[in-house]
Amino acid sequence: MPGNSGDIPSRAATPSPADIGSIKLFSVPRPTPPMRSNRDIARDFLDLSMQLESGRQLRSFSRFEAPIRVRVTGAPPTTLLPDLARVLHRLRSEAGIDIDHAGSNAPANLTIQAVSRAEIRRHLPQAACFVVPNIDDISQYRRARMAGRTNWSSLTRRDKIAIFLPNDASPQEVRDCLHEELAQAIGPLNDLYRLPDSVFNDDNVHTVLTGFDMLILRAYYAPELRSGMSYNQVAERLPALLSRLNPRGNSVASGAISSTPRAWIQAVQTALGPGASYGQRQRAASQAVSIAQTMGWTDHxxxxxxxAMGRIAQSTDPAAAQKHFSAADAYYRQSPATAPHRALTASQLAANAISQGRGDVALMLINPQIEVAxxxxxxxxxxxxxxxxxxxxxxxxxxxxxxxxxxxSLGWARYGYGADWAVRAKMREVAALNPLKSF
Known part of the structure; x- marks a missing residue:
């Protein structure tokens, strides 16, 4: 679900019996390199790096200038350390960043603390996880915030950062939080809905760092940049920097899309985020569609x-929901960058086909999307x-x-949904679609 917009970067808010099976894990990453013009990527870099999610402009560029050493505290779930090792390896090999685990007695400048979801929501009610400067324990957050020490806009260099992740969520939710919050702890603090191929997007369609994200982070730590630079100083260096790091982007024509108005962002967050009534969600989703039409958008x-409108309408008007899902698919299919978006939509369209007893149609929708997932x-x-x-x-x-x-499916469900009861609930939910079965 989309996170709340603000000045704190965040990601919007057990053993099992043997018959559920062992948890499955992904193996070799297969990121897709960015396919956009370097001119467009430069604009993206500046918007991601020089402002916060609230829209507040940052006075200076900031990053770690020393090697980044990471420690884990709290009560981490068993999947966190392997997932952390995997993403740290990617950051070293794909983004060229000097980042690694701190030794057992070595100092660390980036702390990942695993705490309960309740503890996270005590501090940020709408966040699933978040990242904060100048502290290393969640118990320090309130006092540091009151003292102004958690203010990202006052940073000119990053020396100590803390990430707070849930230890009682599904393995995938923990990993998704890890990827996004780690990327924001060391790199850009902003999210942009206009990006179709990035975790720096509050639609949360992408769950792990993409090829575009790794290019942004590689540029973030390029020798041409340094902490304390102004917007104009960063902007002056980006064309040559991106030409060096991403030569293919020099020959791609600019296809820049418009900025996203705050009204649309607010409508989407109300429609799919926590805390709104059904009527409020419905009105917000309808407003999002109306704004998108008025803006003349044909992108993701x-x-x-x-x-979003389809998700809201499902429970009260399934036929209307399917029309919206079909419309979503029509826009998504216009670009290869929206492959994961199409896969999400296909699951909704296939569920409807199954409920109507059209198994052959469902298979045509599902089969191409398994490899995408x-x-x-x-x-x-x-x-x-x-x-x-x-x-x-x-x-x-x-x-x-x-x-x-x-x-x-069960091993993937163990990673994606977590606890035994959650896996069984998903199995019952999907089985209930089949008209040949009664419950």
């Missing part, structure tokens, strides 16, 4: 507006697609194959 933001490392989506595929196979008389697919 128009698609996401319809996707794997490539973008979205285990929750992958598990859902596999469970939907199992029901579609049952509807087409392929029960033996359906059983195999259903079993294959």
């Amino acid at each position: 933001r128009r698609g996401f507006s319809h996707y 794997e490539r973008y490392e979205n285990a929750a989506l992958l598990a859902t697609l596999l469970l939907l595929r199992a029901e579609a196979l049952d509807l087409t008389g392929r029960s033996s194959e359906a059983k195999t697919v259903r079993l294959d």
Whole structure:
């Protein structure tokens, strides 16, 4: 769900029986390199790096100037350390950043503290996780905030940063928070809805750092830049810097899209975020679609507006919801950068096809998206697609194959949804779509 807009970068807010199966993990990352013009990427870099999510402009560029050493405190879940090792390796190899675990007795300048979701929401009610400068324990947050020490806009250099992650969420939610908050702890603090291929986007479609994100972080730590630079100083150095790091972007024509108005951002956050009534969500989603139409958008933001409207309408007007999901898919299919967006929409369209007993249609929708969910490392989506595929196979008389697919989904569901009860709930939810079954 989209996070709240503000000055604190955040990501918007057990053992199991043997028959659920072992947790599955993704192996080799397969990031897609950015396919945009360097001119457009320079604009993205400046907007990401020189302002906060609230829209407040930053006076100076800031980053770590010393090697980054990371420690983990609190009560981390078992999947956190392997996921951390994996993303640190990517940051070293893909972004060229000097970042690693701190030794057992060595000092660290970046602390990842694993605490309960309740503890996180005590400090930021709408956040799933967040990142703060100048402290290393969540118990210090309130006092530091009152003293103004957590103010990102006053930083000219990063020396001590803390990330607070939930230790009682699903493994995927913890990993997703880790990727986004770690990237913001060391790099850009802003999120931009106009980016279709980045975790620096509050639609949360991307769950792990992308090829675009790694280019932004590589540029962030390039020798041409340093902490304390002004907007104009950074802007002057970006063209040559990006030409060096991303030569393919020199030959791509500019395709810059318009900025996203605050009214649309607020509408989407109300529609899909926490705390609003159904009526408020419905009105907000309708407003998002209306703004997207008025702006003349044909990009992923128009698609996401319809996707949000479909999500809201599902429980009261399934037919209208499907029209919005189909509209979303039509906009998403116009660009290869929105492959994960299409996969999310396909799961909604396939669920409707299954509920109508059209297993063959559901299979056509699902099958191409399984590889997409794997490539973008979205285990929750992958598990859902596999469970939907199992029901579609049952509807087409392929029960033996359906059983195999259903079993294959469970390990991904363990990572994507977490606890045994959550996995079983998802299985029941998907099975209930099948008109051949009664519950």
